[in-house]
Amino acid sequence: MSSDPVLVLDDLSIALATISGEVPVVEHLSFSVAQGSTIALVGESGCGKSMTALAIMNLLPQGFRCSGGRILLESEDVVAATPSRRRALRGNRMSMIFQEPMTALNPVFTVGEQIAEALRAHQNLGRRAAAARALDMLRAVQIPAAENRIKAYPHQLSGGMRQRVMIAIALACRPKLLIADEPTTALDVTVQAQVFDLLARLQEEMSTAIILITHDLGAVADIADDVAVLYAGRCIEQGATRVVMEQPLHPYTAGLMVCVPHLQPGVMAARHRLLAEIPGMVPPLGQRPTICAFSDRCTRVGNDCLSEPQPPLFTLAPTQAVACLHPLQRETTA
Template identity: 50%
Template sequence: MTKIQEPLLSVRDLSVSLTTRRGGSIPILDRVSFDVAPGEVLGIVGESGCGKSLTALSVIRLLPKAAVVTGGQMLFQGQDLLHRSDPDMRKIRGNDIAMIFQEPMTSLNPVFTAGEQIIEAIIYHERTTRAAARKRAIEVLDVVGIPSPERRVDDYPHQMSGGMRQRVMIAMALATNPKLLIADEPTTALDVTVQAQILELLRNLQADMGMSVIVITHDLGVIADFADRVMVMYSGRVVEESITRDLFDRSLHPYTEGLMRSIPHIDEDVERLYTIEGMVPSPGDWPAGCRFHPRCPYVTAACNQAVPELTAYSPNHSVACIRYEIPREETVSCLEVK
């Protein structure tokens, strides 16, 4: 009998609210659930404001002061992170779970050298000597492709290019051999050549180290090139989840379909790219019913009231759309609905 592998991270019904100055509460994440298996790469995709980064910050418990977890469970290696003490979380954060933040220029401290910032993390988590930590910092800088790491370890962030600063962030995250790496928009603000290099680096490191990765992005090209499985978020909820191949073969949710149609293709001669009408609503302005219905090209009267739950369409594909809350043999593609 094949033993079922337990997920490294299991998030169930995670809900987060924002406390207002007047004492009110605005929900910003609504019952988000997902698993990450050992060695798996999960991609989280969606427009800005959909809750991707907030989900990641919830996992490592680095939410803004006004944001409060109001429900759910986050099991990491079987232990609920929501019930761990702050000292325990400081040991887990940066050691077992590491994160690459969006903008390396603002995430790196400009008054400390790249090496000092990596060394600090190593000493805190491994209780080693400064000399050993410096040696380890040079090793990880070399691993991530920094040229002349023995010299660059003493450089300040402003002395490095954007691509090199991103590599330093990756080196800092990998210095303690984490079991789970969260990469939040790892290729933002980089030119396409450097983006490709960073993705290739992350892919090779993930394969070599066997760690799990959560990659957060609005770029479906990154997802197609890197992720094993994809979770699509919209307005604080998960609207579709699938293995990557299935999602690109047949996206089910109208929002995912719109994201797919927005991708430019080199073999197409178009004057203007497809865009999804409207904007992502602010948390305090979420519409009733399906939150995507004001922008959906296939909206019906039922969409204004029904709150679709994430429903299994196939063993590896789930979607939150009332069109699929019927037996599979009776479903139709969004493209077939007029």
């Protein structure tokens, strides 16, 4: 994984135009993903994680625009690319899977046609070759009886199958980068595990770089190498997943870790105890302060937090950076 990063986000900012001027949606976000590795963007709804994904794909909804910074896909600036170049990049060198596979698949075409369509559009394959590759892809995503299912329409498949088809379409052209926006949220728990396993296996085969967007830090620990925690459009902690999960430094990350009632087999004392909760909620768009946006919910808030602007990310450990004036202490023992 020492090769050049597939994707580099350099100080990316996204803004939304409103009647009363532009409001920031994402501010000064930087990260990079290497070939074959996975970064998770974690945060609550409205934190800007999905908008970041759409910005990389050049699919920002009307009104949103990249207001600063660069997005480099294999050193090529995506934001500055011409529209036809962007279309060529999308699908071919990067692709995306969505939370709800039913709405992302076209209901009037068979899944085989939809996979072949992606191949024909981007790889100039003939009809026959594309159909053959489509079947290969369906087998690769472990759809049983792929020969029959290739003729199925999306509504004839279960939720897990549809997400597998989405993955097949997204990976058909062997993209360098795959963005997965909450790919398993709409699926059953046992199926979620299967889909994550599948993604990990395909990633290994194709050395795809993956950006995984999620609201649940615990769910991605197995497959994400790095994690960036977003709060109100700003990255507040970033680092190796294992390190961040074991020893979060930002109070918000720590709060996210403990407020989820994770399954603890064999432990009986947990029942009916109040969970540690983060009071309040994320400041809405357009009402974000210039000081630390988490300060009104933070238990470690000091006077300097309320007077100084949001601190930038600074490195506290070799693989961990945090944007906080009063980070939690790293335990130096061990």
